[in-house]
Amino acid sequence: MSVGDQLxxxxxxxxxDQARQKWPAWVAADRRLGVVEEFDDLRAWLPSVDSAASDEVLLALAMLAAPDGGDDIAAAAAIAKCLLPGACRLAGWLSTLPPREVFRDSQPVAAGSWSAVERIDELVASQLWIEVRTFKWRRLRKV
Structure with missing residues (x-):
């Protein structure tokens, strides 16, 4: 399972699907999101612009996703989907680290085995979700 599959x-x-349906309303409420017509076009748009432009859009989504902002789980899923390429690269890099014994439920698992790779995907996915839901949008600007 990949990081995206875990989420x-x-x-x-x-x-x-909810994010796709809500996209027009989100765009109407925050003009920063008006960079693409449909949500599905956002992931292709993000790497085509500089980081300042992409951060403005991601910040708007982070505000919608945060419990002290819009508290919208669909927005959290949308921003997590946008951040998946980086999270997948991180998980892939972690899975290439030299084998060491790690423990899952008190059972040893050799790093590099399928179980260890799957566990890495689980951990990266869970941390991504935590970061999306707890982003300090009131004081941070770089998502």
């Missing part, structure tokens, strides 16, 4: 963010995701 349930495949193309048929119910949360991403």
């Amino acid at each position: 349930g963010l495949d193309d048929n995701s119910e949360l991403l």
Whole structure:
């Protein structure tokens, strides 16, 4: 399972379907999101612009996703989907580290085995979700 699979963010995701439906309302409420017509075009747009422009859009989504902002789980899924390429690169890099014994439920698992790779994906996915939901949007600007 990949990081995206762990979060349930495949193309048929119910949360991403909600994000697609809410996108026009989000754009109407925050003009920073008006860079693309449809949510599905956002992931292709993000790497095509400089980091300042992409951060403005991601910040708008982070505000919608934060419990002290819009508290919108669909927005949290949307920003997590946008950040998946970096999270997947991190998980891939972590899975290449030299084998060491790690423990899962008190059972030794050799790093580099399928179980260890899957565990890394789980941990990266869970940390991504935590970061998305707890982003300090009131004082931070770089997402």
